[in-house]
Amino acid sequence: MATIKGWHASLTAEKIKKIFDNKGYVFFDGNVPWNVNIVGVRNSNPKANRFDDMVLVIYRNGRKKWEVRSYQITTDPGRYWLKKPMNVTGTAIVVPNQYRSIYKIGKHRGIYEALVQTGGPISVYRDSDMDEILDMEPDTVTSGYYGINFHKSGRVESTKVEKWSAGCQVFARASEFSDFMKLIKKSESLYGDTFSYTLITEEDWSIHT
Numbered sequence: 634m635a636t637i638k639g640w641h642a643s644l645t646a647e648k649i650k651k652i653f654d655n656k657g658y659v660f661f662d663g664n665v666p667w668n669v670n671i672v673g674v675r676n677s678n679p680k681a682n683r684f685d686d687m688v689l690v691i692y693r694n695g696r697k698k699w700e701v702r703s704y705q706i707t708t709d710p711g712r713y714w715l716k717k718p719m720n721v722t723g724t725a726i727v728v729p730n731q732y733r734s735i736y737k738i739g740k741h742r743g744i745y746e747a748l749v750q751t752g753g754p755i756s757v758y759r760d761s762d763m764d765e766i767l768d769m770e771p772d773t774v775t776s777g778y779y780g781i782n783f784h785k786s787g788r789v790e791s792t793k794v795e796k797w798s799a800g801c802q803v804f805a806r807a808s809e810f811s812d813f814m815k816l817i818k819k820s821e822s823l824y825g826d827t828f829s830y831t832l833i834t835e836e837d838w839s840i841h842t
Contacts, residue, residue, distance in 0.1 A: 669828070683707070728756040
C-alpha cells in the first residue's frame with residue numbers, strides 16, 4: 634500500500650465520513666465487515682502525467698474495526714491523451730462527485746479483471762486545448778458511459794501516466810491494484826456485485842475537516 638504522509642496521515646474513516654456528511658454523500662457502514670467505501674482523492678496540482686492522487690478503500694475488518702487502505706493512482710488523464718484527444722470535444726477528466734452503483738467487476742479491454750463502468754453515467758470535464766495543464770471548466774461537463782474504469786498501468790510499476798489513462802482511474806503499481814481487487818471481491822461475495830465511487834479533492838479535505 635501507499636504510505637500515508639503529511640495531511641494524508643489524518644485520512645481516517647471518521648474524517649472521511651464527515652466530508653461525506655457535509656456533502657450529502659452516502660457513507661457505507663451498517664457496522665458490518667467488508668462493506669467498502671471507494672474514495673478517490675485528487676491532488677491540487679493541475680499539471681498532468683503524474684500518479685499524484687490516491688484511492689482509499691475504507692471498511693470495517695473482520696473484527697469490525699475501521700481500516701483505511703491507500704493506493705497511489707491518477708484520477709486524471711495522461712499527457713499523451715491530453716495532446717491527442719480520443720473525443721472531438723476533449724479528453725475526459727472525472728468530475729468530483731458520488732457515483733452510486735455504477736461499477737462492477739469485469740474485464741478491462743477484455744483482458745483482465747478490473748472495476749468497469751456498467752451501471753450508470755459518470756460526469757467528466759472535457760479538456761480540449763491539448764496542453765499538459767488539466768482544465769476543469771464547468772461549462773464543458775458531459776455525462777454518459779465513457780468506459781471510465783479502475784485498472785492498473787504496467788505489469789509492475791509506472792512513474793508517468795502518458796497512455797495509461799484517457800480518463801480512467803489508474804494504479805501506478807500492479808501489486809496495489811491486486812490488493813485493491815482482493816478487497817473488492819471480498820465485498821462482492823457478501824453484498825453483491827455493484828460498487829459506488831466517490832471522488833473528492835484535496836481542497837475538500839481542507840474545507841470540511
